[in-house]
Amino acid sequence: MKINFENFRSPSQQKEIEDLLKVYGSIIPSYVKTLNVVNWDDSDGENRDYASMKYEPKYLEANLNIYNRFFSNKEQVKKLTIIHELLHIHVGRISSLVRDDVIKYVATKNEDLSIFMDRSYIGLEEEFVEHFANFILDRS
Numbered sequence: 001m002k003i004n005f006e007n008f009r010s011p012s013q014q015k016e017i018e019d020l021l022k023v024y025g026s027i028i029p030s031y032v033k034t035l036n037v038v039n040w041d042d043s044d045g046e047n048r049d050y051a052s053m054k055y056e057p058k059y060l061e062a063n064l065n066i067y068n069r070f071f072s073n074k075e076q077v078k079k080l081t082i083i084h085e086l087l088h089i090h091v092g093r094i095s096s097l098v099r100d101d102v103i104k105y106v107a108t109k110n111e112d113l114s115i116f117m118d119r120s121y122i123g124l125e126e127e128f129v130e131h132f133a134n135f136i137l138d139r140s
């Protein structure tokens, strides 16, 4: 797997992520051929997340976004955040099937139902990923 780092404000912050990926990178499924890690300054946006993950099954690529506020967290929160985001890749194909195919189709028939289904799906995925992220962190 190839890892690309982009836009990091300092070499030490990039190294922090590199070190976390050395420990937890084996969570990434083998079908991911490229991991793009991008540091974003989104301080003026509404987003309060520390990081986010976008898996692109078509391109065998995963995009890990690290927001600047990530770096002001304690070590345990940083570890949990990285594990959490890497676990999202595992449900990426299911998520793509449910949200991009099924729920988008439902939206053409019943908009309100599709909104409810999408919110429910996101909640369930977050709960699942967070549960296993804590499980892994407790044992590492």
Ligand SMILES: [Zn+2]
Pocket: 084, 088, 126, 129
């Ligand atoms: Zn999440």
